[in-house]
Amino acid sequence: MKLIKSALWQLTALCAGLILVFPLIYAVFGAFKTPAEFGAWPPSLLPDSFGNLENFKAVFKQIPMLRYMLNSLITSLITGTVKTLLSCLAAYGFAYYDFRGKKALFFLILAAMMLPADTLILTNYRTVTRLGLIDTYLGICVVSFVGASQLLLLRGELCRLPASLWDAAKMDGCGDLRYLAFILMPMERGILLTLFLQAFVAQWNSYLWPLLVTTRMDMRTVQVGISMLTSAENTNYETVLAGSAAALVPSLILFFVSRKSFTGADASGAEVE
């Protein structure tokens, strides 16, 4: 009896899950359909064959998809790296030193969390224009470098480490940057990887800002690029689904790579002594 109940429960959960991800299944299968199949009645879920790559060819003909992927990759790498490094440096300063105005500066950085980035994009657009960063990789990432929550998390981690570690390093004549780069960062690599991946994914998925600061076709990111597949007058929906399916591939890879780090952020950390 108990076994049947558990089986039914799991079956229900599985069905709920399949309904939830139906849009994705629909997109992936639809990407392989011919226009005739797509408009056929009654509608079928599966395409006649997965060998029909015409829709994907159409996508690559309409937009330089590989170039967009490259642009997204480069900007996401820059954002992930710079954001994590800046958080490391700041966390180090706040955790190991006392200085005048420390509390005020810490609060100033944290309070930045309260101001949603989307409401600031127009004034930032003016700034980036004035700095001559329109249509540059730096322009696409530069507004995402402040990581207040990352700083908070890292500072907490550093404060948890025993003070003797720092003492010993200082005694051996280890400088601040060397200590940070060769002792602290390897020790905190789990958290750093998590923070890097979060920043990477956020940049990869961003839409509004990259749309604003890119005007040249070849500087668009994937998200902006695929949304150009649909226009008001003439939209070929098989092509749209093929574009979506192509964009899903890296997203799903990222999801499976970073899933652990989104859920188990607290599980990893330093193994001191």
Next chain:
Amino acid sequence: MVAAGVFAKKRFCIKPYLFVLPMLLFAVVFVYYPFFRTFLNGFSLVNAQGRLLRYTGLDNFRYLFGRREFASALGNTLMLTTVNVPVTVVLSLTLAVIAAKKRTLSPLYETLFSLPMAVSMATAALIWKTMFNPTVGIVNRLLGTELGWFESRDTALGTLLTLTVWMGVGFNFLVFLSALRGISPDTVGAAQVDGAGRFQVFWHIRLPAIAPSVVYVASSNAVLALMTSGPVMIITQGGPSRATSTLIYMMYTSGYASGNDSLAACVSLVTFALTFAFTFLLLFLERDKVRGL
């Protein structure tokens, strides 16, 4: 703060500032400067190059509040937010309750439940646009209807809402799942010994235990919903006849497309105010209600 006091330096030292400076610089240039500039723009006349001409007091706001465009953007945004938050909380919590107990197939449906978070907004918007297309879309075919979901004033906002809820479910499910699994089995066991039913255990033990997660999910979703703009840009362009226009979308069109920085700044300030209002409301509710359960 263990380490800080130990290494206190007596004399002034430039070094700590150098560590903090890079992040501070970016915070000042790309968060604080635009914030104060938005304030200035909202209360001034600004030319098309973005230069401040003169102080105009509340004129911009008076102009903004008088526009029907603004009324619909505000109404739609509030509608999206007030419906999105409870629906997302209930839906993700339900999924988390379904998945809470570890079973043989757990990894499989946990993956399915959290999968929407892998999908970018632009991809999801394109899929929705196709699914709800009146002629080729699957939704009309399955339901046997001939509705223009995004083309009709009655359904456009609701359809957009399904998209925003779907985009949030995956991540919030994970938040609730880890909160539910973090509850000590002893408390639940004790209640069951005392003869509490499933529902009672959930309502009196589990829910209060995960109250902080509920508040977190509610407030983060409220802020996200207030910022809704991407799907509007990709799917509806605010149409039909402003039925899906939102505040950030209006800010974008009035500022970027029409070059009216003052108007855009006012919309932006209204959005700020709403963000604060919703966040504080939820924190307040948490203190008053949830902890008292």
